Amino acid sequence: MPSPTRDIPGSTDLLGEALHLLRLTGTLYCRAELSAPWGVDVPELSEYMILQVVTAGEAWLQVEDGDPVRLPQGSLTLLPHGSRHRLRSAPDAPTEPLFDLAVTRVSERFETMTYGGGGARSQVTYAVMRFDHVAAHRLIAQLPPVLYLRSLDDDWVHSTLNLITREAQAPRPGGETVLTRLADVLVIQSIRAWLDTAAEARRGWLAALRDEHIGRALLAVHRAPELPWTVGSLAAAVGMSRSAFAARFTELVGEPVMRYLALWRLQQARLHLGESTEPLHAIARRFGYTSEAAFCRAFKREFGIAPGAARHQPRTVLPGQLTG
Numbered sequence: 572m573p574s575p576t577r578d579i580p581g582s583t584d585l586l587g588e589a590l591h592l593l594r595l596t597g598t599l600y601c602r603a604e605l606s607a608p609w610g611v612d613v614p615e616l617s618e619y620m621i622l623q624v625v626t627a628g629e630a631w632l633q634v635e636d637g638d639p640v641r642l643p644q645g646s647l648t649l650l651p652h653g654s655r656h657r658l659r660s661a662p663d664a665p666t667e668p669l670f671d672l673a674v675t676r677v678s679e680r681f682e683t684m685t686y687g688g689g690g691a692r693s694q695v696t697y698a699v700m701r702f703d704h705v706a707a708h709r710l711i712a713q714l715p716p717v718l719y720l721r722s723l724d725d726d727w728v729h730s731t732l733n734l735i736t737r738e739a740q741a742p743r744p745g746g747e748t749v750l751t752r753l754a755d756v757l758v759i760q761s762i763r764a765w766l767d768t769a770a771e772a773r774r775g776w777l778a779a780l781r782d783e784h785i786g787r788a789l790l791a792v793h794r795a796p797e798l799p800w801t802v803g804s805l806a807a808a809v810g811m812s813r814s815a816f817a818a819r820f821t822e823l824v825g826e827p828v829m830r831y832l833a834l835w836r837l838q839q840a841r842l843h844l845g846e847s848t849e850p851l852h853a854i855a856r857r858f859g860y861t862s863e864a865a866f867c868r869a870f871k872r873e874f875g876i877a878p879g880a881a882r883h884q885p886r887t888v889l890p891g892q893l894t895g
Contacts, residue, residue, distance in 0.1 A: 606689050606690050607690035633657045652716060784816070796832070836859050
């Protein structure tokens with residue numbers, strides 16, 4: 572096993588690496604043909620992220636009890652926390668619950684909806700998805716309730732939106748796959764645009780990733796959680812004294828080094844349990860535990876259930892369309 576005191580390679584794009592770990596999983600893609608007046612009331616979907624692209628006409632978005640915001644054609648919005656919101660043809664248009672509206676299922680992951688009163692036409696491509704990686708939850712926790720992608724003068728973004736529009740308006744063989752990939756790209760682009768401009772992105776875990784020393788330590792833990800890291804070995808690897816490293820890590824990340832390491836290992840292990848039939852003793856070693864018993868004790872202490880029970884827990888799915 573490599574020594575945990577070995578030099579940790581630097582990275583010019585630690586945030587990029589965190590984005591790479593997002594592992595977006597498409598849950599539901601819907602192309603909505605809407606005619607005024609229309610209004611859709613979307614309930615809170617707390618385990619999901621919601622992407623909306625207005626590909627024709629316009630819409631008004633109201634998140635929670637905030638003020639309605641006009642979304643012209645070409646607008647992209649991202650709701651990272653699945654907040655309750657209303658999307659409608661006018662700020663005062665009546666709304667109906669999303670899961671009361673009829674849809675046509677094209678495939679397991681793609682639906683179409685036609686709804687409204689027959690007036691001015693709008694079209695919205697809607698994606699509901701989730702992220703499974705631990706890094707995703709860390710990042711998403713710092714995102715605001717809604718992101719608006721404003722840089723539509725960017726040729727690359729504009730071209731992607733044009734492709735979304737083309738696929739949504741005229742479905743062709745493979746269209747579901749294309750829409751899925753384009754939605755993935757636009758989610759990442761939205762987050763990148765926010766990271767470049769938002770003051771909140773300079774605080775907490777995101778600020779730690781940008782830090783010359785703490786960022787390298789996080790990179791080491793993320794890449795090799797199985798190694799026998801200590802506060803001292805991580806401090807030595809990034810060229811800091813033990814006390815200075817421990818204090819700076821806690822200041823930026825918001826929790827002590829060893830607590831972060833333990834939680835990272837356990838969260839990774841919990842995800843791995845749901846994807847693998849690997850025996851528990853092998854999973855314990857994979858995530859830095861010297862014995863299966865120690866792993867099981869730590870896991871139950873953190874999550875309240877044994878690893879074996881977590882392996883068989885069903886995944887949460889959306890109501891309505893996905894279970895119909």
